[in-house]
Amino acid sequence: MRIEPDFTPIQRESWPMAEAFYYYTQMAPTSYGVTVKLTVTAARKALKQAGYRFFPAYLYVVTETLRNHPALRVGMKEGVLGHWNCLTPAYPQFHQDTETTSLLWTAHDDSFPAFHRAYLEDTARYGQDHGIITSKGIPPENAYIISCIPWFTFESFALQNHGIKDYYVPSLEAGGFVEENGRVQMPLSVTVHHGTTDGYHLHCFFQELQARFDAPEKWLP
Numbered sequence: 001m002r003i004e005p006d007f008t009p010i011q012r013e014s015w016p017m018a019e020a021f022y023y024y025t026q027m028a029p030t031s032y033g034v035t036v037k038l039t040v041t042a043a044r045k046a047l048k049q050a051g052y053r054f055f056p057a058y059l060y061v062v063t064e065t066l067r068n069h070p071a072l073r074v075g076m077k078e079g080v081l082g083h084w085n086c087l088t089p090a091y092p093q094f095h096q097d098t099e100t101t102s103l104l105w106t107a108h109d110d111s112f113p114a115f116h117r118a119y120l121e122d123t124a125r126y127g128q129d130h131g132i133i134t135s136k137g138i139p140p141e142n143a144y145i146i147s148c149i150p151w152f153t154f155e156s157f158a159l160q161n162h163g164i165k166d167y168y169v170p171s172l173e174a175g176g177f178v179e180e181n182g183r184v185q186m187p188l189s190v191t192v193h194h195g196t197t198d199g200y201h202l203h204c205f206f207q208e209l210q211a212r213f214d215a216p217e218k219w220l221p
Contacts, residue, residue: 002109002118003067005142007075009082017071017196021081024195033191034199035156036206038213040177041184046216052112055148056119059089061219062146062172063108065209071201072192076166077141087169089146090139093127102129105139112219144169153178157189168193 012018024030040054047057066072066087073084086108092101106122109115126134149157153176161167175187188209190202212219 001111002107002114003086005088005140006085007077007082007142008085009080010074012081017198020198021195024193030194031161031191032194033158033189034202035154035187035189037178037185038188038206038210039183040186040213041182043213043216044177044184046220050220052116052220053120055091056106056116057112058148058174059091059106059119059146060108060112060115061212062209063087063089064110064219065205065212066144066170068208069201069205071197072170072205074168074193074196075142076168084142084169086142088140088143090143091145092147093123093129093134095128095130098130100130102126102131102134103139104129104134104136105143107140113221142169145171147172148174150176152176154187154189157187159189159191161191168196170197 012021015021043057043061044054047054063086067085070083073087075082075084088105088107090103090105093104094101104122104126106115106119109118122136126136129135157173157175159171159173161171171191173189173191175189178185178187190205192202
């Protein structure tokens, strides 16, 4: 079922991150990035056998995992800080002719086949649009950036957001696969705002994300 965006204001007097948020936004504005290696062997094999593409599966698994981690769903709406119930993946479309990219988005669905189908429909309809934003329009308020650099792999990736104000959702970048001894790994860089996300929050996120890639039978039909 397609997930409709919903926003719940944060009650700062009882929010455990309230002091950290003030410190890392007002006194020492800080964002940081972490790069990990995820094992995607089982997921790639299962997707290939079932006739699905990996990139929309990557979008789906990350977005579905984010639903369980409030620290990674903090946003600002009309000047109010709060949590989105779900984020919308906004991802680039590469144009071989101009070697440029355009930003496209697909609303999340808790059914992987439904999301995969919507992704294919969006890319078929808007994937050839040039310009920084496709004709589908600007991504919704609850969007986050998730991308992939398939042409090479990396040990570390640093995304510089140049101090974008009131932007607290994560940005993710995957790299090319590395296969060794039958095991396929994919680097994943996550950039977050320290005012909302501590290292422990990322630890929990990465653990669940790896578990989902390890057990594709739980989300594949």
